[in-house]
Amino acid sequence: MNNVKGFPHNQGVHVFPIIEKNDLAAKVYRYIIKAPNIVKKAKAGQFVILRLYEDGERIPITLADWDEARGTITLYVQAVGKTTIMMSMMKAGDSLMDVVGPFGVPSHVEKGKTFVALGGGFGIAAIHPIVRAHRVIGNRTISIIGARSKELLIMENEMRAVSDDVRIATDDGSYGTKGFVTTILKSMLEKNEPIDVVLAIGPVVMMKAVSDLTKPYGVQTLVSLNPIMMDGTGMCGACRVVVGNKMQFACVDGPEFNGHDVDFELLTARQKMYSPQEKISLEIFEKICQTQEQRETAAW
Amino acid sequence: MTDKIDTQRKLTNKERMKISRHAMPEQDPLERAKNFFEVPLGYTPELAIEEAERCIQCKNPKCIEGCPVNVKIPQFIFHVAMGNFELAAQTLKETNALPAVCGRVCPQEEQCEIVCNISAKVEPVAIGRLERFVADWERASRKISIPSLAPPTGRKIAVIGAGPAGLTCAGDLAKLGHTVTIFEALHKPGGVLVYGIPEFRLPKQIVEAEVHYLEKMGVQIQCDFVVGMTRTIDELMNEDGFDAVFIGTGAGLPYFMGIPGENLNGVYSANEFLTRMNLMKGFEFPNHADTPVPMAKHFAVIGGGNTAMDAARTARRLPWAEKVYIVYRRSHIEMPARKEEIHHGEEEGIEFLLLTNPTRFLGDNGWLVAMECQKMELGEPDASGRRKPIPIAGSEFVLSVEAAIVATGNGSNPLINKTTPGLAANKYGNIIADETGKTSREGVWAGGDIVIGAATVIKAMGAGKKAAAAMHEYVMAKK
Numbered sequence: 177m178n179n180v181k182g183f184p185h186n187q188g189v190h191v192f193p194i195i196e197k198n199d200l201a202a203k204v205y206r207y208i209i210k211a212p213n214i215v216k217k218a219k220a221g222q223f224v225i226l227r228l229y230e231d232g233e234r235i236p237i238t239l240a241d242w243d244e245a246r247g248t249i250t251l252y253v254q255a256v257g258k259t260t261i262m263m264s265m266m267k268a269g270d271s272l273m274d275v276v277g278p279f280g281v282p283s284h285v286e287k288g289k290t291f292v293a294l295g296g297g298f299g300i301a302a303i304h305p306i307v308r309a310h311r312v313i314g315n316r317t318i319s320i321i322g323a324r325s326k327e328l329l330i331m332e333n334e335m336r337a338v339s340d341d342v343r344i345a346t347d348d349g350s351y352g353t354k355g356f357v358t359t360i361l362k363s364m365l366e367k368n369e370p371i372d373v374v375l376a377i378g379p380v381v382m383m384k385a386v387s388d389l390t391k392p393y394g395v396q397t398l399v400s401l402n403p404i405m406m407d408g409t410g411m412c413g414a415c416r417v418v419v420g421n422k423m424q425f426a427c428v429d430g431p432e433f434n435g436h437d438v439d440f441e442l443l444t445a446r447q448k449m450y451s452p453q454e455k456i457s458l459e460i461f462e463k464i465c466q467t468q469e470q471r472e473t474a475a476w
Numbered sequence: 477m478t479d480k481i482d483t484q485r486k487l488t489n490k491e492r493m494k495i496s497r498h499a500m501p502e503q504d505p506l507e508r509a510k511n512f513f514e515v516p517l518g519y520t521p522e523l524a525i526e527e528a529e530r531c532i533q534c535k536n537p538k539c540i541e542g543c544p545v546n547v548k549i550p551q552f553i554f555h556v557a558m559g560n561f562e563l564a565a566q567t568l569k570e571t572n573a574l575p576a577v578c579g580r581v582c583p584q585e586e587q588c589e590i591v592c593n594i595s596a597k598v599e600p601v602a603i604g605r606l607e608r609f610v611a612d613w614e615r616a617s618r619k620i621s622i623p624s625l626a627p628p629t630g631r632k633i634a635v636i637g638a639g640p641a642g643l644t645c646a647g648d649l650a651k652l653g654h655t656v657t658i659f660e661a662l663h664k665p666g667g668v669l670v671y672g673i674p675e676f677r678l679p680k681q682i683v684e685a686e687v688h689y690l691e692k693m694g695v696q697i698q699c700d701f702v703v704g705m706t707r708t709i710d711e712l713m714n715e716d717g718f719d720a721v722f723i724g725t726g727a728g729l730p731y732f733m734g735i736p737g738e739n740l741n742g743v744y745s746a747n748e749f750l751t752r753m754n755l756m757k758g759f760e761f762p763n764h765a766d767t768p769v770p771m772a773k774h775f776a777v778i779g780g781g782n783t784a785m786d787a788a789r790t791a792r793r794l795p796w797a798e799k800v801y802i803v804y805r806r807s808h809i810e811m812p813a814r815k816e817e818i819h820h821g822e823e824e825g826i827e828f829l830l831l832t833n834p835t836r837f838l839g840d841n842g843w844l845v846a847m848e849c850q851k852m853e854l855g856e857p858d859a860s861g862r863r864k865p866i867p868i869a870g871s872e873f874v875l876s877v878e879a880a881i882v883a884t885g886n887g888s889n890p891l892i893n894k895t896t897p898g899l900a901a902n903k904y905g906n907i908i909a910d911e912t913g914k915t916s917r918e919g920v921w922a923g924g925d926i927v928i929g930a931a932t933v934i935k936a937m938g939a940g941k942k943a944a945a946a947m948h949e950y951v952m953a954k955k
């Protein structure tokens with residue numbers, strides 16, 4: 177009888193080593209990973225898909241940075257589900273089984289624009305290379321970054337290095353303006369500060385709020401969508417979104433779209449497609465971790 | 477297992493034709509509907525020899541012409557009849573690099589077997605089952621012969637896509653002494669053979685063994701490499717020193733139907749569902765694989781082709797699936813799926829709703845709860861030669877399902893076309909190529925589903941073979 181497991185677990189050779197790992201705030205980790213093929217082509221606004229081990233799932237992660245000389249890419253990953261929690265348990269020196277990309281249409285960067293980017297939570301990592309790309313060609317760049325409180329804010333220094341101006345919002349007012357990133361954008365719009373393009377990357381509610389806010393002002397607004405993905409090549413359609421009443425595959429047609437045309441309600445619903453299963457997966461995993469811990473404590 | 481079995485009987489043609497065609501033992505339908513093990517269990521050596529004895533070794537063997545890669549069918553069958561399985565395997569592999577795959581998934585009933593000379597009087601020789609037997613015997617015996625390779629030519633060739641077209645092309649080029657690298661977007665080689673066709677019809681171990689065989693011949697396989705994104709064809713040729721490129725990227729763009737409710741949670745493309753189940757081993761979720769699969773009780777699969785049958789039979793095997801429907805707008809005889817697959821599906825308890833077409837998906841809070849369908853009747857034949865289905869007014873009804881899998885066809889992926897200037901494609905995005913696979917770009921060949929649209933494994937292999945021969949001439953003439 178044939179083995180249902182299919183391929184034996186023979187891929188012992190992991191080719192994507194973690195060079196450096198840092199524990200940032202709020203379960204967000206920064207990983208520097210060797211992936212020389214991807215570095216050669218990486219552009220602002222693109223993402224990679226990774227898989228930790230045989231039998232693992234494929235998950236998309238935005239490229240936050242890359243280093244041509246070292247052949248490394250930088251990813252910021254929040255540990256929220258089984259795969260990302262497992263990844264947070266990995267150390268420098270461990271390797272990922274697969275990293276593939278870069279995927280997606282790079283951000284459109286045009287000279288002579290005042291560019292305002294909003295990043296919420298670890299969405300800040302995603303706006304970082306795009307802000308830099310604008311800065312490099314001489315555009316005025318304003319970054320509005322936010323977190324729930326001061327300790328949870330990430331990448332402030334990195335953002336300062338690529339922005340002409342950084343404005344900060346915290347929900348509890350422990351740093352910068354009290355409120356959301358949209359609070360700052362709202363007052364900028366009301367004061368008629370010059371803005372040519374707005375980019376928002378973060379949770380769906382945040383991207384929707386930004387799009388709703390800019391619409392009456394007619395300011396061009398881009399959002400980077402994060403639906404469930406699998407292959408990243410346009411093969412499965414899991415990542416489909418509706419933009420301007422048209423079905424689009426976020427992995428190949430996006431991930432950046434015009435925020436004023438996006439059906440955010442649909443995106444929110446589709447992100448929950450596998451929520452019950454993800455919960456089961458996480459519960460089983462946590463149980464395994466617990467038993468392991470108990471065993472280790474017992475052994476002491 | 478013995479190499480030779482002493483049954484080299486002398487039989488007359490009349491005696492041969494008296495032997496009836498041997499069925500393959502199969503797993504019991506009710507049992508197998510609960511597992512992902514392969515359905516047919518294969519011939520025993522005794523059954524294989526007896527089946528091989530049915531072949532009358534025609535002077536003018538039609539079967540060879542019927543085979544898209546012209547396998548020397550009577551010769552390999554002769555070796556089987558003699559109990560000489562090793563020779564049979566060698567004969568097969570002269571023309572077919574993936575016999576264990578072809579023996580399982582080729583539509584022999586419309587290729588070699590339909591033209592088998594004895595089929596005028598009796599049932600044709602079971603060529604496919606014999607092919608499968610020989611390939612399996614060879615793998616089990618571990619007497620896998622590596623063909624002799626020509627001396628290195630110093631020419632470098634890139635093959636894009638590790639599906640049947642790319643694998644075959646790479647194998648032939650390696651045999652001719654070229655340095656061949658396959659670039660594959662996914663994390664495993666095999667194309668549809670690993671992401672589409674399910675375990676119970678084509679165990680992934682077999683694909684792996686056939687891929688491994690190519691690697692032993694010196695073919696390099698670079699997975700996680702998306703040509704167009706990781707590197708373009710121009711970069712491969714101008715910067716990385718590849719003398720020629722073969723494109724075998726398949727028909728991997730799912731079509732949706734454009735009806736309301738298509739984006740509800742619970743509506744999947746067949747590609748998504750099958751990839752989750754096969755490539756990502758979702759059938760072992762949550763204990764041994766992390767990729768989630770639909771937890772629905774009632775599944776509808778829309779379409780009548782191989783993909784639809786595979787999706788339905790896969791859904792049927794999920795322990796929580798209570799009911800699986802095939803919804804197809806024409807009737808039984810127009811279904812493009814292989815008869816054998818339809819038959820297997822029926823045996824396993826799939827319910828066929830024929831002459832039925834979905835008109836919209838109904839949702840509750842973003843989740844699919846039902847599908848509205850319409851009954852159809854058949855009118856005059858259309859452009860495809862099949863009778864055109866016409867909706868019957870007022871025949872709408874609602875089918876309760878929480879998962880719907882759309883298997884109504886695939887288009888071609890535009891990634892390569894978009895990133896390769898000067899590569900001509902038709903309005904469907906299929907790359908335009910001549911009969912050797914040569915495209916409008918110097919040094920670039922293409923073959924398989926990306927050229928002819930979704931077709932068959934063996935046609936893709938045939939295209940890979942033809943292209944390899946032409947590419948060989950081209951690179952050898954190059955200074």
Ligand SMILES: Cc1cc2nc3c(=O)[nH]c(=O)nc-3n(C[C@H](O)[C@H](O)[C@H](O)COP(=O)(O)OP(=O)(O)OC[C@H]3O[C@@H](n4cnc5c(N)ncnc54)[C@H](O)[C@@H]3O)c2cc1C
Nearest residue numbers: 637639640641661667668703725726924925931932933936
């Ligand atoms: C569910 C299903 C069941 C089927 N059943 C049968 C059957 O029983 N019998 C039969 O004969 N045929 C069957 N077919 C059809 C058959 O599988 C295909 O015709 C055949 O696989 C085509 O081979 P190919 O090499 O052209 O492409 P594919 O098998 O599609 O392989 C293409 C490969 O290229 C890769 N690729 C794509 N783009 C890129 C890129 N830009 N860079 C790198 N790699 C890339 C893909 O990931 C893939 O691995 C079935 C198809 C499906 C979907």
Ligand code: SF4
Nearest residue numbers: 531532534539592593
């Ligand atoms: S046509 Fe049939 S009987 Fe004749 S050689 Fe081929 S398989 Fe044998």
Ligand code: FES
Nearest residue numbers: 406408410413427
């Ligand atoms: S992730 Fe599969 S099509 Fe986009």
